[in-house]
Amino acid sequence: MSDDKRAEDGWPPLYKSEIFREGPPTAAGLNAVSVEQGLEVFSGAATARRARPKRTYLEPARELPVFAETDVLVVGGGPAGTAAAIAAARLGADVLLVERYNHLGGLSTGGLVIWIDRMSDWTGRHIIRGIANELLERLPTGAVQGPKRSDWGCKDAATAAYWAQRTAAFHGIVTWSPTVDPEALKTLSMQMVVEAKVRLLLHAWATAPILEGNAVKGAIFESKEGRHAVFAKVVIDTTGDADLIARTHASLESDIDEGDIHHCINTAFLLAGVDMERWLAFRRDEPEGFSQFMAQGRKKLSFFEKPFVSWRNDIALFMGPRLAGYSAVNVDDLSAVEVRSRQLAVGHLEIYRTAAPGFANAFLMLGAPQIGVRHSRRLNGLRKVTRQQWDTGKVWSDEIGVSTSLSPKFPNISVPYGALVPAELDNILGAGRHVACDANSHTFLREIPQCWLTGQAAGVAAALAAGAGTSPRAMDVQAIQRELLRQGAYLSPAVATAFNPASAAE
Numbered sequence: 001m002s003d004d005k006r007a008e009d010g011w012p013p014l015y016k017s018e019i020f021r022e023g024p025p026t027a028a029g030l031n032a033v034s035v036e037q038g039l040e041v042f043s044g045a046a047t048a049r050r051a052r053p054k055r056t057y058l059e060p061a062r063e064l065p066v067f068a069e070t071d072v073l074v075v076g077g078g079p080a081g082t083a084a085a086i087a088a089a090r091l092g093a094d095v096l097l098v099e100r101y102n103h104l105g106g107l108s109t110g111g112l113v114i115w116i117d118r119m120s121d122w123t124g125r126h127i128i129r130g131i132a133n134e135l136l137e138r139l140p141t142g143a144v145q146g147p148k149r150s151d152w153g154c155k156d157a158a159t160a161a162y163w164a165q166r167t168a169a170f171h172g173i174v175t176w177s178p179t180v181d182p183e184a185l186k187t188l189s190m191q192m193v194v195e196a197k198v199r200l201l202l203h204a205w206a207t208a209p210i211l212e213g214n215a216v217k218g219a220i221f222e223s224k225e226g227r228h229a230v231f232a233k234v235v236i237d238t239t240g241d242a243d244l245i246a247r248t249h250a251s252l253e254s255d256i257d258e259g260d261i262h263h264c265i266n267t268a269f270l271l272a273g274v275d276m277e278r279w280l281a282f283r284r285d286e287p288e289g290f291s292q293f294m295a296q297g298r299k300k301l302s303f304f305e306k307p308f309v310s311w312r313n314d315i316a317l318f319m320g321p322r323l324a325g326y327s328a329v330n331v332d333d334l335s336a337v338e339v340r341s342r343q344l345a346v347g348h349l350e351i352y353r354t355a356a357p358g359f360a361n362a363f364l365m366l367g368a369p370q371i372g373v374r375h376s377r378r379l380n381g382l383r384k385v386t387r388q389q390w391d392t393g394k395v396w397s398d399e400i401g402v403s404t405s406l407s408p409k410f411p412n413i414s415v416p417y418g419a420l421v422p423a424e425l426d427n428i429l430g431a432g433r434h435v436a437c438d439a440n441s442h443t444f445l446r447e448i449p450q451c452w453l454t455g456q457a458a459g460v461a462a463a464l465a466a467g468a469g470t471s472p473r474a475m476d477v478q479a480i481q482r483e484l485l486r487q488g489a490y491l492s493p494a495v496a497t498a499f500n501p502a503s504a505a506e
Contacts, residue, residue: 078106087459124153146178381436383418
């Protein structure tokens with residue numbers, strides 16, 4: 001995608017980040033770097049995949065013990081799954097939340113995606129709210145860094161410049177884009193789940209759905225105890241990769257925008273013992289020195305990344321280098337990315353500690369426990385958010401949330417309930433980064449706030465459907481919308497005024 005086209009479509013600075021592509025070896029067998037339209041594309045690494053045996057194994061049939069029977073089964077405890085479980089339980093549903101790691105929050109915690117992207121629109125209006133807002137408001141003092149409420153939407157040049165260096169201003173406008181302490185968010189996420197009386201099952205991995213025709217009746221899990229079945233009235237797939245839905249006959253989409261980072265993978269890391277204010281001053285006040293430093297890093301490492309601010313001045317966040325050309329659902333590729341990311345983290349530490357102002361005492365504090373997958377599969381839903389919608393400002397009649405747009409030239413993006421409902425399955429919803437959208441719209445619909453947004457909507461819909469004894473696709477959308485508003489979510493005035501005329505002014 002050309003710079004002109006990117007500017008036309010309004011990509012904020014993040015989406016012009018460097019992309020590192022690994023592919024077949026070049027003729028010279030070395031890293032080949034091409035710079036085109038502001039994007040650096042690297043090739044030169046050997047393929048990660050090895051040939052696999054052609055043999056197969058016929059697994060014997062067996063009876064599985066039933067671990068639980070529940071109203072709502074939420075598979076995956078990332079941002080979407082956590083919000084879904086809380087929202088459903090607050091409606092009185094019996095909820096089982098199953099997570100493969102030892103924590104909740106997914107990429108927002110274990111993946112170190114601690115920069116929470118924009119939750120206010122370009123006017124400063126707070127539009128991603130509900131459980132998302134409750135999570136941020138309940139974090140302890142010192143666990144959140146971001147602009148004060150009165151500055152959201154501010155266009156003052158000095159204020160915007162200050163927050164632009166701290167990932168909270170784009171296009172000269174200050175936004176609510178805080179950075180958070182991942183451990184504090186882990187603690188709070190678990191606390192809110194427990195408060196809602198959700199049954200939480202950690203260290204268990206969903207391996208297959210339980211299907212009766214087109215209806216999903218539950219899922220099969222593997223854990224230290226072996227293989228178990230869970231039956232549910234409604235299932236929510238919040239795995240991020242649509243893992244349960246992918247193991248049915250339902251179709252999925254996987255096309256990507258080659259010019260954007262949404263298909264890249266890497267493992268983020270934190271460097272501690274730094275002085276980020278000194279680094280930011282160097283980057284701002286010594287542009288030539290900064291350019292020379294980055295050139296030096298690329299020369300030594302080829303794959304080189306700039307740090308982001310975190311919730312503390314003494315901790316730097318590295319959300320790259322972002323590696324393209326790998327599949328997020330191929331275990332050979334995932335293994336290769338983990339190895340390469342660790343090598344790059346150590347390489348970055350050495351270069352920054354040697355030559356970067358503010359990094360002389362840096363040390364590797366943490367490599368993310370979870371790999372940073374941005375995209376693998378997307379639902380084929382009853383409805384779909386598309387690039388065309390950015391221009392028209394379409395508000396869906398079945399709207400269940402509103403996302404920020406990529407630039408002030410576009411209106412806010414209405415997210416339809418149908419984007420959570422697989423077109424070919426019953427009794428299951430999909431929320432999080434695999435909602436139904438095109439590759440362009442996935443750029444922002446995969447972000448943490450949007451995962452909270454779609455997760456809360458899925459939880460409300462699942463609880464209402466389970467309580468009514470109906471399928472989620474047959475739900476009265478107005479009932480879902482009414483409950484979302486009651487839970488503090490934001491809906492477009494055209495939708496919200498049907499329930500409360502005063503909300504048009506909010």
